Amino acid sequence: xxxxxxxxxxxxxxxxxxxxxxxxxxxxxxxxxxxxxxxxxxxxxxxxxxxxxxxxxxxxxxxxxxxxxxxxxxxxxxxxxxxxxxxxxxxxxxxxxxxxxxxxxxxxxxxxxxxxxxxxxxxxxxxxxxxxxxxxxxxxxxxxxxxxxxxxxxxxxxxxxxxxxxxxxxxxxxxxxxxxxxxxxxxxxxxxxxxxxxxxxxxxxxxxxxxxxxxxxxxxxxxxxxxxxxxx
Numbered sequence: 001x002x003x004x005x006x007x008x009x010x011x012x013x014x015x016x017x018x019x020x021x022x023x024x025x026x027x028x029x030x031x032x033x034x035x036x037x038x039x040x041x042x043x044x045x046x047x048x049x050x051x052x053x054x055x056x057x058x059x060x061x062x063x064x065x066x067x068x069x070x071x072x073x074x075x076x077x078x079x080x081x082x083x084x085x086x087x088x089x090x091x092x093x094x095x096x097x098x099x100x101x102x103x104x105x106x107x108x109x110x111x112x113x114x115x116x117x118x119x120x121x122x123x124x125x126x127x128x129x130x131x132x133x134x135x136x137x138x139x140x141x142x143x144x145x146x147x148x149x150x151x152x153x154x155x156x157x158x159x160x161x162x163x164x165x166x167x168x169x170x171x172x173x174x175x176x177x178x179x180x181x182x183x184x185x186x187x188x189x190x191x192x193x194x195x196x197x198x199x200x201x202x203x204x205x206x207x208x209x210x211x212x213x214x215x216x217x218x219x220x221x222x223x224x225x226x227x228x229x230x231x232x
Contacts, residue, residue, distance in 0.1 A: 001102055001122065002046065005167065005176060006039065008032040011062040011212075012170050015039065016126055019048050020100025027052035027099050028075075029119060029126050030169055031065035033224050039065065040072065052099060055079035055087070056128025056169055057116040058220045060142060061210040067223035077223055080108070083115030086223040091117065109156060111149020112137030118157070120164075125180070128169040131157055133178045134187050137169075139202050141209070142217065146202035150195045158184050 002019040015035065019026035026048035031039055043050050050073040053066045057080065066077045067086065078097060081090035091097070093108035105120040109130040116137075119126045129137030131153050139146045162181030185191055189198060210216070219225070 002026075002048075003124070004042065006035065006042070008035050008062065010034070012172050013059075013062050014167065014169060014171065014176075016167060017042065017048075018099065018102065018121060018124075019046070020102050023100035024048050025051045025100040027054055027104070028065075028069065029054045030056055030059070030128065031069060033063040033065045033068060036065040036068050036072075039069070043073075049073075050075045052097065052104075053077045054097075054104070054119055054126075055084070055220075055223075056118065056126065056130075057113045058083050058142065058217060059129075060213045060216050061170075062212060063216050063219045064224040067225040070223065080115040080117045082110075083113075084221045084223060086221065086225065093117075107156065109152045111139060111145055111147075111152045112142075114143035114145070116152075120160075123161075123163065124165045124167060125157070125160065126167050126169075127157065131166060131183060131187075132168045133166070133171050133173075133175045134183070136187075136189055138205065138207055140205070140207065141213070146199040147195060149202070150190075150198045153190060154195075158190075 002021050004017040006015040015031045016029040053069050053075050076088040078089035079087045091106045095106045097104040107118045109116050109118045112129045116130050160180050164180040166178040
């Protein structure tokens, strides 16, 4: 499998490129609108054909590039059936998407938002904002639920093999990846923490809203289309 990790410095968002090296079919996970041309250039340089765009949830901190990439490449957009109505492939827990010979397993991982999903490809797990490196996504908007997030991480993600590689949707400290085993041992919000402690901690964080919340959420419910039109 061909794999690249890309970064948007304004929002500390990771976008991931995966591809079948034989068929050259490629997918982008959580693209950012402002980085669409960078991503398209990389796809072209590597001799790939973009066929899928995968969204882990409706983002509140950046506008997705999914709609723009779909317009330019014909790629299909896949995301949770509980999320944006604009997607081509509304997916549910347990579904498997094909990318050439690669198989992309969908895991429902709600809690950060009610539509959050993770994507598992071999030993790599793309967790969006559910499980971060030594942290987790916030739960104070978009139908987030701290108890549900705790259950998602401890009962679903932490049951995967310890060597599973974790690639999050964001990192704010320059870290690029982790493993399930590392997070089980060292994540300060989860390692040795009870569900009650976690819920109280998450519900009392009193964070400022994401700067782009009012713009990003409605735009992303349309796969970024409205923002794309505004920029044209």
